[in-house]
């Protein structure tokens with residue numbers, strides 16, 4: 098058993114919590130696990146990447162380019178930015194959302210046109226409108242959990258396992274909305 | 288007690304707790320901050336945010352003298368500030384164990400340089416340990432305390448960003464309360480005037496020889512023989528890269544990086560073909576090997592800049608292709624001042640006035656980025672005021688030079704620059720951005736917040752009175768009032784005296800509550816002149832030629848309203864609870 102998952106997004110989108118949920122899977126399944134995120138600038142809307150590695154024994158905390166079994170992207174441009182990390186045959190799940198960086202807002206450069214087409218055609222990305230599902234679950238900030246739900250479904254993780262992993266990682270106060278979000282992602286019709 | 292998935296920094300905090308640490312001090316700095324934040328939750332331990340790393344070090348040293356286990360934590364550049372007590376505490380040695388945790392940042396994820404703390408260890412003559420994951424980090428803290436007391440020396444525990452901010456499984460244990468040692472007055476050991484210090488220096492050199500010998504048999508220095516054609520010497524997180532990249536190589540893993548376990552290395556060298564040191568940043572282990580007459584390869588194969596990786600190790604030693612630096616042509620996503628950040632207005636004004644700005648380190652460093660482009664220099668914490676003073680002494684005819692500095696940074700090391708300018712008849716204008724917190728590192732209290740690390744009330748440092756007492760002219764203005772800010776900057780830079788402008792408004796993230804109001808742009812009134820985009824607010828978006836305000840992001844600070852010449856930016860009250 099070895100799974101390397103790269104979670105990418107924009108500061109504030111909850112990549113760290115998503116990685117904690119996958120870390121919970123290691124607890125449930127009895128694997129070794131390493132999570133790695135660069136904090137610091139994360140709060141300030143920068144690009145954020147979190148590495149999740151599950152295996153019987155994990156050495157490096159960092160996934161190599163071309164080594165990710167899965168990429169979970171909470172934003173389209175960030176999906177493109179880190180796409181080179183995807184292993185051949187790996188899966189990519191992308192939240193259908195565009196968040197303009199300042200470099201685009203100030204007109205210095207343009208947001209990549211056809212981002213979705215590149216992602217689906219070149220990387221076989223599964224696109225999901227996670228934001229409305231998150232909002233319907235009661236909190237727009239649960240986009241991360243919605244995506245985790247879909248990831249679990251697509252990779253054959255039992256619902257009871259991912260739900261247990263969620264319970265291990267989320268504050269009790271936020272558990273109910275997150276459970277709804279997880280279910281919504283797991284059951285999402287594309 | 289079970290295993291927990293925890294942050295490297297949490298493992299260090301836990302290790303110190305279990306080792307019976309009594310006093311823990313720090314000044315925040317990424318990636319070391321969480322250690323002391325977590326320790327502050329343990330009621331058995333006295334903890335504090337000190338005003339800077341030097342004071343933090345001295346406080347921990349004093350506690351050690353008094354007989355308890357003490358720890359001080361900082362980021363790598365913090366050790367520059369604490370270097371003075373560091374060097375001489377190597378002479379005095381300790382009473383209770385003293386552990387100095389220093390977090391290096393290869394790759395500069397959130398730092399202004401990539402200096403290598405191991406060189407400080409050698410320069411000061413202080414042993415340095417380097418763990419390679421969270422479980423080891425916890426264990427090494429305990430060992431560091433034991434070594435500190437056994438050898439009568441401070442001990443440095445070095446981490447790097449990947450360890451500090453990585454999570455892995457760590458076994459939790461119980462706290463063991465050590466019996467405090469008694470303090471016995473001993474001027475020949477603790478009063479470092481020349482006659483005493485000469486003897487202590489000799490003591491230090493002898494101590495290092497002894498520790499170096501003992502390192503050869505310490506269980507945290509281990510040899511694993513495999514294929515003996517290649518022998519790798521490494522430590523810390525690099526060990527993980529090596530194990531993954533070269534599973535068949537023989538490896539000498541050093542837990543004590545300084546002093547060198549020279550006999551152990553010689554034994555290893557004699558048994559392997561190619562001897563290669565794999566290390567991030569400086570050729571520190573490599574040079575030690577060479578000093579001991581052990582031929583090896585090292586930086587001829589690896590860069591001194593940045594992090595290593597599994598790929599870098601494979602590329603150097605296994606013929607794999609090195610992943611090229613990427614330029615995928617995608618728009619960058621640099622960090623930005625938050626929507627509603629109180630720093631934004633000042634930079635808008637400074638940009639408009641074309642002022643030369645000697646900046647400083649904090650969130651407000653981001654005032655250097657487009658579209659604000661307001662900052663001319665950033666060097667180290669506290670540098671801005673001294674640099675503005677020097678700039679002005681060198682160009683007496685230029686009046687529009689200011690320093691911009693945060694409240695925490697001003698207290699850390701800006702105040703001496705201000706005193707310099709007043710004392711030496713300078714005409715510097717220092718703008719203190721007082722957002723009532725240490726924002727950059729995640730909102731720590733400091734002396735001017737009136738709260739301790741444990742959120743207890745304490746005496747609040749009055750910045751205005753402090754600057755007045757230094758002899759500077761002082762004005763205070765709200766961060767919301769950009770017209771007043773502009774007028775005051777013009778007035779104060781025109782006057783031939785040292786002045787301070789305190790710009791006040793709490794950080795927008797401080798209370799965690801979002802405003803229920805947002806602004807919106809009336810598409811009919813908007814003339815698409817884009818004046819509102821000049822403040823670089825992440826809530827104001829331009830797409831397909833239309834300018835809109837994102838209601839998810841807008842913090843309703845209202846800064847943009849005054850920039851619109853057409854009254855198109857309007858307030859909408861949102862009653863629906865967000």
Ligand SMILES: Cc1ncc(C[n+]2csc(CCOP(=O)(O)OP(=O)(O)O)c2C)c(N)n1
Nearest residue numbers: 316365648649650693694695696725726727
């Ligand atoms: C010597 C040193 N110690 C610590 C740091 C880490 N650090 C960078 S900025 C900063 C403080 C910023 O606080 P403040 O000046 O109040 O500005 P704010 O971020 O709140 O705008 C710290 C602790 C550093 N860069 N250098």
